[in-house]
Every structure is written in structure tokens, then in C-alpha cells.
Amino acid sequence: MTTQSSVEIGTEWGIVSARQAGRELSKGLGFSSVDQARITTAISELARNIYLYTKNGVIGLEVVNDGHRQGIIITARDQGPGIENLRDVMVDGYSTSGGLGAGLPGVKRLMDEFDIQSNPGEGTLITTTKWLR
Amino acid sequence: MHSSVVDFIYQNKDIYIKKWRSTLDELDLNIYHSSISNEIIEETKAEFIDLVFGTLYTGEGEVAARFRRFADRLIYYHIPLSEFIRSLQLLRRVIMHDLEEQSTKEQYDRYNVDLEDWLDENINKLVDEFSNARENTVNLQNTALKELSAPLIPVFDKICVMPLVGTVDTERAKQIMESLLDGIIQHRAQVVLIDITGVPVVDTMVAHHIIKASQAVQLVGAECILVGIRPEIAQTIVNLGIDLSKIITKSTLQKGVYTALQMTRREIITLDEQRSTEV
Amino acid sequence: MRIPILKLGNYLLISIQVELDDQTALLFQEDLLNKIHQEGSQGIVIDLTSVDMIDSYIAKVIGDVVEMSNLMGAKVVLTGIQPAVAITLVEMGVSLNGVQTALDLEQGLEKLQQELEG
Numbered sequence: 001m002t003t004q005s006s007v008e009i010g011t012e013w014g015i016v017s018a019r020q021a022g023r024e025l026s027k028g029l030g031f032s033s034v035d036q037a038r039i040t041t042a043i044s045e046l047a048r049n050i051y052l053y054t055k056n057g058v059i060g061l062e063v064v065n066d067g068h069r070q071g072i073i074i075t076a077r078d079q080g081p082g083i084e085n086l087r088d089v090m091v092d093g094y095s096t097s098g099g100l101g102a103g104l105p106g107v108k109r110l111m112d113e114f115d116i117q118s119n120p121g122e123g124t125l126i127t128t129t130k131w132l133r
Numbered sequence: 134m135h136s137s138v139v140d141f142i143y144q145n146k147d148i149y150i151k152k153w154r155s156t157l158d159e160l161d162l163n164i165y166h167s168s169i170s171n172e173i174i175e176e177t178k179a180e181f182i183d184l185v186f187g188t189l190y191t192g193e194g195e196v197a198a199r200f201r202r203f204a205d206r207l208i209y210y211h212i213p214l215s216e217f218i219r220s221l222q223l224l225r226r227v228i229m230h231d232l233e234e235q236s237t238k239e240q241y242d243r244y245n246v247d248l249e250d251w252l253d254e255n256i257n258k259l260v261d262e263f264s265n266a267r268e269n270t271v272n273l274q275n276t277a278l279k280e281l282s283a284p285l286i287p288v289f290d291k292i293c294v295m296p297l298v299g300t301v302d303t304e305r306a307k308q309i310m311e312s313l314l315d316g317i318i319q320h321r322a323q324v325v326l327i328d329i330t331g332v333p334v335v336d337t338m339v340a341h342h343i344i345k346a347s348q349a350v351q352l353v354g355a356e357c358i359l360v361g362i363r364p365e366i367a368q369t370i371v372n373l374g375i376d377l378s379k380i381i382t383k384s385t386l387q388k389g390v391y392t393a394l395q396m397t398r399r400e401i402i403t404l405d406e407q408r409s410t411e412v
Numbered sequence: 413m414r415i416p417i418l419k420l421g422n423y424l425l426i427s428i429q430v431e432l433d434d435q436t437a438l439l440f441q442e443d444l445l446n447k448i449h450q451e452g453s454q455g456i457v458i459d460l461t462s463v464d465m466i467d468s469y470i471a472k473v474i475g476d477v478v479e480m481s482n483l484m485g486a487k488v489v490l491t492g493i494q495p496a497v498a499i500t501l502v503e504m505g506v507s508l509n510g511v512q513t514a515l516d517l518e519q520g521l522e523k524l525q526q527e528l529e530g
Binding site for chain 3: 310311314315317318321322323345348349350351352353354355
């Protein structure tokens with residue numbers, strides 16, 4: 001059984017509602033306060049990327065169970081320009097927006113699993129998972 | 134399903150128990166711990182025989198519970214599972230030999246399949262329960278390790294010490310960080326001394342965790358002093374090119390405590406002079 | 413939504429009690445700098461006890477506020493950063509370099525006093 005929800009990121013308020021949804025879900029699953037902070041921060045970073053670079057996209061939240069443990073999968077999907085330099089965006093300090101450049105590599109460190117698929121012109125799909133310890 | 138062969142074994146139970154018993158006696162169950170007494174070895178063998186033949190006539194639930202108890206016993210006494218599996222294979226050979234003599238070719242083939250099923254089921258249950266029990270033990274040990282891992286000890290008002298003992302891996306570093314920060318809030322500490330006297334190796338990974346921890350400590354509003362830096366640790370840190378310049382470091386806990394007192398605007402004064410004038 | 417800024421002698425006290433969205437954060441930056449200008453404040457305590465998440469963007473806004481206030485001659489102490497928030501920031505690789513911190517409002521005020529009054 002899986003619980004799914006998705007939040008449209010079209011305005012800045014989408015960022016807030018996405019992370020609120022993540023906080024509720026992770027709290028309900030019994031994640032520790034530190035893991036809750038990790039998950040909401042990751043959602044915030046992903047949602048902000050959508051807002052900053054593509055204006056339109058969806059953050060999806062899903063509860064998974066691999067038979068041994070429960071987890072939460074966050075997906076960030078957009079139809080934006082895509083990322084040309086995948087390798088660069090995973091380097092600390094790389095930023096085209098004037099931010100801290102901690103976004104994607106930061107998300108990767110906060111979560112347990114991280115996958116990014118992107119082709120120029122076809123949008124981006126990021127999937128990242130946190131397991132309940 | 135395998136009632137025919139089961140009946141056969143059940144009828145000749147006493148003979149097989151005896152035969153099997155002698156093969157079991159040839160097994161070396163004491164390869165890991167010479168400290169196990171013969172009494173326990175004998176008990177274990179008897180329990181095993183009971184267990185395996187018990188599957189012929191006891192219900193499913195009862196059997197599972199008995200396999201679990203037996204697996205726990207093996208783990209408790211460090212008795213190798215492989216020897217018991219080997220003994221089951223020997224048992225099969227003995228029974229097959231008898232069956233071959235006493236039955237037609239057709240019967241024998243059917244018996245053969247039934248016997249395999251029965252023994253395989255026993256082996257599967259044994260292995261399953263054994264690995265479950267193993268896993269439980271490992272989990273328990275992990276929990277025990279976590280509990281003793283990193284206490285934060287208040288030594289003066291506003292000053293706490295966290296002695297680290299043993300290897301610091303990523304998982305443990307996360308726990309250390311959490312208990313460090315929670316402790317700082319709880320004790321309202323302004324300075325926390327991390328004592329690495331008991332950490333055998335400080336490599337780039339460990340240093341990285343320590344740097345991260347001290348950054349987090351600063352964010353919640355306290356300061357971090359790294360103490361217990363032995364000469365060889367100082368050497369490795371420099372040789373590996375690790376930059377600890379942003380962290381206050383001291384060779385001993387004692388020196389660290391003095392620094393911590395200074396940082397919180399206090400000092401230790403000796404009362405000797407006063408006392409001698411009073412007397 | 414505006415974050416209230418309280419005046420206490422030479423100091424300004426801010427306790428952030430709301431979910432920090434980008435707009436609120438930027439508005440706060442502007443309000444605080446105006447207030448420093450108006451009041452000629454020397455010290456500022458920003459209390460983050462109720463904040464349960466700081467992502468890299470909000471961290472940057474806060475870091476900027478501190479730097480801008482320093483430029484205007486006001487010292488800033490951040491207080492009450494929660495352990496979970498501190499851990500997340502450090503794991504993200506966000507370091508608020510050169511930013512003063514204290515455990516809570518009380519220690520934050522003490523710290524300002526020590527620095528400003530010697």
C-alpha cells in the first residue's frame with residue numbers, strides 16, 4: 001500500500017505547501033526530528049529549483065515499503081529546459097541563480113538515495129529517498 | 134504428501150535415532166569454542182534429534198517455535214550450524230540405504246523424493262531460524278553500542294565533556310552529532326570538549342565528522358574544543374593535510390577545561406595562601 | 413506577512429515565529445535594515461527557536477541580513493537554532509561563517525553586552 005500526494009509548484013507558495021506536506025508525512029511515519037528537518041529541507045530545495053528555473057512542475061511524495069523498512073520517496077518533475085551540465089550541478093558551490101550553490105549536492109547528502117534524469121529541452125526528473133531507520 | 138516415507142521413518146524411529154546418534158558423535162561441534170562443556174554438546178545433539186524427528190508428528194506452530202529455540206541455542210553457545218546440516222545429509226544417506234534394500238525400484242523413487250522434501254524442509258527451517266536469530270543478535274548489539282556510544286557529561290556550569298571511544302563511522306558520527314547538540318541544549322552548555330583520546334585512528338573521514346560537528350555546535354550557539362590529541366594523531370592530521378585550524382585544539386582534557394573556563398570568564402584559584410594565614 | 417521587530421534600548425529583538433517563505437524573509441530583511449537606520453541600533457538578536465527548517469535560500473537571506481547589519485554598524489547574534497536545523501545546514505554544506513550565535517535569547521543578549529560594553 002502506498003500513500004501518494006503531489007503539490008504543484010507554480011508560485012512561491014507552492015514551495016511552502018510542498019514542505020508542509022513533507023513535514024506532515026514524515027512526522028506521521030515516525031521520522032526523528034532531525035530526519036524531518038532533512039526531508040523538509042530537501043523538498044524545499046527541490047521545489048525552489050522548480051520555481052526558480054522552470055516556474056512549473058510537481059513535487060510528489062510517496063510512502064514506500066521495501067519489505068524491511070518504510071521510507072519516503074520525493075520526486076521533482078518539471079517540463080523545463082532541462083539541465084545541460086548534470087555533472088556541474090552536482091558540484092558544491094555551483095550556482096547560476098546567485099544562491100549558495102548547495103542545492104542539489106546538499107539534497108543528495110541529506111537523503112539516502114538520489115537519482116537525476118535530465119535531457120536538454122525535455123525537463124528534469126529527480127527521485128530521492130529517505131529510509132526510516 | 135510424504136506420508137509414506139514419514140511412516141517408514143516413524144516406524145523405524147528408534148533405529149535411525151541410534152544410527153544418527155553415532156554419526157552425530159563424529160561431528161566436531163567444538164571448533165570455535167573449546168570452552169563448551171561436553172554436557173552442553175550432548176544436550177544440543179539430543180535436542181536436535183528430538184527436533185528433527187519431532188517434525189514427523191508435531192504441528193506446524195510448535196515445530197517453528199522449537200526450531201527458533203534451537204537456533205538461539207546454537208548462537209548462544211557459538212556452535213556451528215554447518216555441522217548439523219551435514220549430519221542431516223548423513224542421515225539421508227543412511228535412510229536411503231535402508232530404503233533401497235527394502236523397497237521396489239518404483240517405491241524407492243517415490244520415497245526418495247519424499248525424503249528429500251522432508252529433509253530440505255528441515256534444513257530450510259533451520260537455516261531460516263538461524264539467520265533470523267543471527268540478525269536479531271546483531272540488531273541487539275547495535276542498539277547496545279548506540280546506547281553506550283556518546284554521553285555528554287556536564288563538568289562545570291556551562292561546560293560539558295564528550296569522551297569518544299572507539300571507531301567513528303558515518304552512522305555513529307550522526308548519532309554523536311545528535312546527542313552532542315541535544316545535550317548542549319539540555320545542559321545549556323557554552324563550551325563542549327570533545328575528547329578523542331579513545332579514538333584509535335583519526336583519518337580524513339573522522340576529521341571531516343569532527344569538523345562538521347563543531348560547525349553544528351557553533352550554529353546552536355556554543356563553542357567546541359577538541360582535546361586528547363596524541364602525538365601520533367597530530368602527525369597523521371598534518372600528514373593527511375587536514376585543516377583543523379578553525380577548531381580550538383588542546384593536547385589534554387585538563388588543558389581544555391582551563392581554556393573552557395577562560396572562555397566562560399572564570400578561573401580556578403587556589404585557597405592555600407588564605408588558609409595558611411588563617412591558621 | 414511581517415515579522416515584528418521589538419526595540420529594547422540600543423538593541424533590536426526579533427523572534428521568528430512563522431513559517432519563513434521567501435517573500436516574508438525578504439520583507440524582513442528590508443524592515444530590519446530600515447529599523448537599524450531609524451533607531452541607530454548597535455545590537456540585534458534574531459531568535460530562531462521556532463524555526464524548524466532552513467534551506468540554502470533562507471540561510472543565504474539570513475547570512476546577508478547579518479552582513480548588511482554589520483555594514484550598518486550593528487552586531488547580530490542568532491539564537492535558538494535547533495539541533496535538527498543545525499545538522500541539516502551542516503550536512504547541506506551551508507556554513508554561516510562569521511555569524512555570532514548563542515543558545516537562547518538570554519545568552520544572546522549577554523553576548524551582545526559583553527561585546528559592546530566590554
